[in-house]
Amino acid sequence: MQVGIQSYQFSTAAELVEFCQLTQAECVEMELDGEGRDPDKAHTMSGHFDLPVTELVGRLRDNGIEVMDFCLHGKLTVTADATLRSSASLRSTSESRRRQRFGFFFGAIDKAQELGVPLIHTYPSVDQDLPQDEAWDLTVAAYREAVAYASPKGVRICSQAINYPLDTCEHFRQLWDEVGSDDLGINVDFANHYIRGEDTLDLIPKFGKRIFMCHAKDVDLPNPDWAGVRLPGLGGVDIVGCVQALMDAGVDVPLIIEHESPHFDQSQHFSAKPVGVAFGVGYMKAVVAALGA
DSSP states (O other), rough: OOEEGGGGGOOHHHOOOOOHHTTTTTEEEEOOOSSSSSTTTEETTTEESOOEEEHHHHHHHHHHHHEEEEEEEEEEEEEOOGGGGGGGHHOOOOOOHHHHHHHHHHHHHHHHHHHTTOEEEEEEEEHHHHHHHHHHHHHHHHHHHHHHHGGGGGEEEEEEBBBBBBHHOOOOOOOOHTTTTTEEEEEETHHHHHHOOOOOOHHHHHHHHGGEEEEEEEEEESEEEEGGEOOOOOSSSSSHHHHHHHHHHHOOOOOEOOOOOOOSSOOOOOOGHHHHHHHHHHHHHHHHHHOOO
């Protein structure tokens, strides 16, 4: 299994490449334009990278570092706008209509196809005022559109089960059944599921090959909450057990360090974050090496 990092904590291609080389991080999750406008911009905590996505991916590959996915957090948006409210409107066969609705998302899929990036990672951003049934119907329709557009291009869609109405793994199982495609998978986050009352060690064998990637982080147990999120190895999650469970299920996916811990770095300024990320990479690479994953 490869251990990787999220790119948004860096500002320049040179910084990102140097950090990967120093820590021996093997891959990168790249978050695209936070404003949802230009799929050739890569998002950082201070704005955008100094290079467009096309050149940034090339620079990383020149140095032996793969981009495993484009991250579009919350960009598979479902709104209560009257013209887009029904699931039927999302299933429109009109290309212009679909482009109007999913322009940035489709553009990101096109960019992934162009650059050979195999995965789009996302979750829905749904109007919280929508009734559950309506929000669910719109979410399913949106994922169907995304998968239908991405699959012929050799790009898969990976979702987190974290946002209304897709906020548990049982909801993801229902989504997967209704969309009906093996090109839709889940990101298993080692910590988030405990916070939502689920046991990651139980989820891994249940989802198996439907797991497309993992976020490697930890959380204090037995009373997990967002304030107790830690870097891998510093909380109560059985990280070694999680990686072993992935191996037992025949799942070989990137393990991406997600540094959301308020406890590790002395400063919460983004420039301090790489210190914690480096710790996370070292810990996860040691786990992977010890298990032969």
